[in-house]
Amino acid sequence: MRQIVLDTETTGINPKLGNRILEIGCVELFNRKLTGNNLHFYINPERESEEGALNVHGLTTEFLRDKPKFHEIVEQLRSYIQGAEVIIHNAPFDLGFLNHEFKLLNLPDFSSHIGGVIDTLVQAKELHPGKRNSLDALCDRYGISNAHRKLHGALLDAELLADVYLAMTRGQNSLGMDVEEVVVSASETLEPVAMAEIIFVPASEQELAAHADTLAGLDKAVKGQCIWTASMHPPAAA
Structure with a gap:
């Protein structure tokens, strides 16, 4: 136009x-x-x-x-x-x-x-x-x-x-959004909310090995322990 x-x-x-x-x-x-x-x-x-x-x-x-x-x-x-x-x-x-x-x-x-x-x-x-x-x-x-x-x-x-x-005319000129607040009185009964089923799939041996190799490479790059390794193996208390 x-x-x-x-x-x-x-x-x-x-x-x-x-x-x-x-x-x-x-x-x-x-x-x-x-x-x-x-x-x-x-x-x-x-x-x-x-x-x-x-x-x-x-x-x-x-x-x-x-x-x-x-x-x-x-x-x-x-x-x-x-x-x-x-x-x-x-x-x-x-x-x-x-x-x-x-x-x-x-x-x-x-x-x-x-x-x-x-x-x-x-x-x-x-x-x-x-x-x-x-x-x-x-x-x-x-x-x-x-x-x-x-x-x-x-x-x-x-x-x-x-x-x-x-x-x-852009429509929304800020990152904030106006959300209508819904107030529920104590006398109202809320409908039960169905919970979605969560499926957990463990990592395979090959994926765990690849993850370990990646961490080892990061440790080598920083000449010590990277943040991820340090969080999994914190130093023992003196």
């Missing part, structure tokens, strides 16, 4: 107010394994970022000025995501922007190109109700290092989210 973990950075929080996508990061999973076939674009949004958004991603107008515009990368993006299941943290936000960008180019919605969406924020809230479920909080919870994440970046965040998704 092919899955794409996707994240975007934008000039603001509302595409209906003219905000645009300025970075897209995609990480490919195939049968729950990272393939390294990732996709990343910086995009010239043809407008300034709002102050709050700029503080989040740090991508200045000067940096983005010579980057391709969305219409220049859209066909590569469409080909890459075609038919894949897409994994997004807080999916309505990214899908809202992607669908808006596709609409500006008179293309079918981004959502119509893919095979479905998994929203990891929804999953996290179901698994950890009442707790913080931001990407940073989930990295801490699942032991994924995000020390290098000083600012938000679409590709970096997609890589972290891929690790979080794999950890969050």
Whole structure:
């Protein structure tokens, strides 16, 4: 199964107010394994970022000025995501922007190109109700290092989210097992448990001789008595 973990950075929080996508990061999973076939674009949004958004991603107008515009990368993006299941943290936000960008180019919605969406924020809230479920909080919870994440970046965040998704959906994340404790009252009668018959087969003379030869070889190797020989023949008390 092919899955794409996707994240975007934008000039603001509302595409209906003219905000645009300025970075897209995609990480490919195939049968729950990272393939390294990732996709990343910086995009010239043809407008300034709002102050709050700029503080989040740090991508200045000067940096983005010579980057391709969305219409220049859209066909590569469409080909890459075609038919894949897409994994997004807080999916309505990214899908809202992607669908808006596709609409500006008179293309079918981004959502119509893919095979479905998994929203990891929804999953996290179901698994950890009442707790913080931001990407940073989930990295801490699942032991994924995000020390290098000083600012938000679409590709970096997609890589972290891929690790979080794999950890969050692994099933059992520790060696401990939750076992339901059964309490039996004194008034209850326990059913008798049938004991299995134990059959004892003594070693043959040939097997005993081979065992003795092995111990002798071990004694020779340690120039004394090996642990096994010493345990069978402890030294006499003085």
